[in-house]
Amino acid sequence: MRDPNEQTVAEKLRLHFNGLTRAERQLTVTLLSNYPMSGLGSISELAKAADVSGPTVVRMAQKIGFAGFSELQAALRSEVEETISNPISKQERWTRNAPDAHILNRFADAVIDNLKQTLQQLDTKSFDETVRLLTDRERAVHIVGGRITRALSDYFFTHLQVIRDDVIAIASNANTWPHYLLNMKPGDVVVVFDIRRYEHDILRFVDLARERGVLVIVFTDQWASPAAVNAEYVFNARIEAPSAWDSTVVIMFILEAMIEAMTTTTWEVTKDRMNTLETLFDRTKMFSKSS
Structure with a gap:
């Protein structure tokens, strides 16, 4: 093995x-x-x-x-x-010769190693160029994730909504995706999340988006989703963990660093949007406040 x-x-x-x-x-x-x-x-x-x-x-x-x-x-x-390994085979592999250390320590060691190895190979130039692309308000940004990575796409979408306008979260139901493709324009950006076992619907969606002149950014694992072939920028993050499930901690790390870079780059505009949003929160009494 x-x-x-x-x-x-x-x-x-x-x-x-x-x-x-x-x-x-x-x-x-x-x-x-x-x-x-x-x-x-x-x-x-x-x-x-x-x-x-x-x-x-x-x-x-x-x-x-x-x-x-x-x-x-x-x-x-x-x-x-x-x-192509499934959660059952991964769980059996990790538990067969599991060390005596507590799972918290074993998991932390794996995540830290994933982060170190990912950062060693992450191209900072590609990172900076991706930030510039995503903060270009002349381009709409479309975001899509798969069965597991949907949580990452939702998280990224929520933050981008605050930073800029014209951000579209693509629904999880692939049957509706042609409607989203219809509204894509040449020069728009689609952000894709896809880790092993790579999803056929994601690959087909990226192929169709490329045909419409859309630029593709892919967040994937160390092996790389097939969708990465058609991407302008690819971020490979290590996802192995002592678990039946893959770890998306490193992908989240890259996303949060990118969110901060985008916020800093566009601070004057983003600050105004944040102030407006806080006013709306106050008027809807969405959050509790200490007395």
Whole structure:
């Protein structure tokens, strides 16, 4: 069984990218463009797709920490198994050899490690560019999540509503999604949340949004949702935890950092919106106040 804290092939590729030769970078782009399926064929098929030589494939595999291409490919196969694993198999895997430490400590250790590994690979330039995109009031922002990630999309939507106008929360019922697509304009932004087991409806929605000229931002896990292929910006967060369920703590961390960056960037406008909102809260007596 693969160590859940081990880096994925994609993470290793991104980490070593700047130290690769031009041909090896070309090969890396090919691998990541249809990850992980692009690496599951023969070495000759991959070399042909990337327009590089077979030895280049072997050298690149060795540079990122594998003995050769066959070991890299075995890692990819293991990752495919991980992405389709269900809560029952994950629970059994974590509890089979669980240490004696209290679950609070084990869970905290896993989350802290997830955060550290995610931050090591998070591109701050992409983060800043995403903030600029989401604060551009000429663009509407559409937000969609899946079965589990719906909570993340709702949280992000609630905060963006305060920061700016023209933010749309897409309903959970996929049968209504064509109505939302109808109102999307070229240059709009759609924020997508999708972690393993990736949802077919999300992928179809992103494909259709792209056809309408919409820019896509994807928050996903270390293996990356298939929807990431069509995204301008992708945020890969580690989600492994000693549980039947995946942990979305690191994704929430990135979201809250992004919310703060957006608030700071647009403070004069956001401050006015907050003041208006507080007045509305007072008039509706929504919150209790101490006497």
